[in-house]
Amino acid sequence: MEVHNIDSHGQLPRPPIRSTLVIAPTGWGKTTYAKWLLKNGPMYTVYTSPLKSILKEVVRDMKGEIDVYTGDVYTTDENPRHNAIGTTYEKLDSMIRSRKQWVSYINMIIVDELHNISTRPAIELVLVYALKHRIPIVALS
Secondary structure: OOOOOOOOHHHOOOOOOOOEEEOOOOOOOHHHHHHHHHHHOOOOEEEEEOOHHHHHHHHHHHOOOEEEEOOOOOOOOOOOOOOEEEEEHHHHHHHHHOOOHHHHHOOEEEEOOHHHHHOOHHHHHHHHHHHHOOOOEEEEO
């Protein structure tokens, strides 16, 4: 495992080819980095967060360039219309378990608020899926 101390946003991997853990204080720009990855990352980059309120902020800034899946939204087996996908941990875990066809084409998973892992078991399940399928993970905490 490589460890790098990053002093500025310009040093963040764009886009990362390996899994990346970004630990930074509140207000540093982790969510801004996630939005950049959603706009510039590979097809089917998934942003997942613990709360729909955090997801709504990302969706608002993406200006319609993201498909959103939450417990409030019924999903079919159709492929998403956009490269960027936003969801909650639990909904992504549910889509993985229900074997939605497009899930097998995910090329990156962004896990926001990783420090919630001890209270949100779905995070661990999503991480295990990503590791098993060699999907790069960008974890933000």
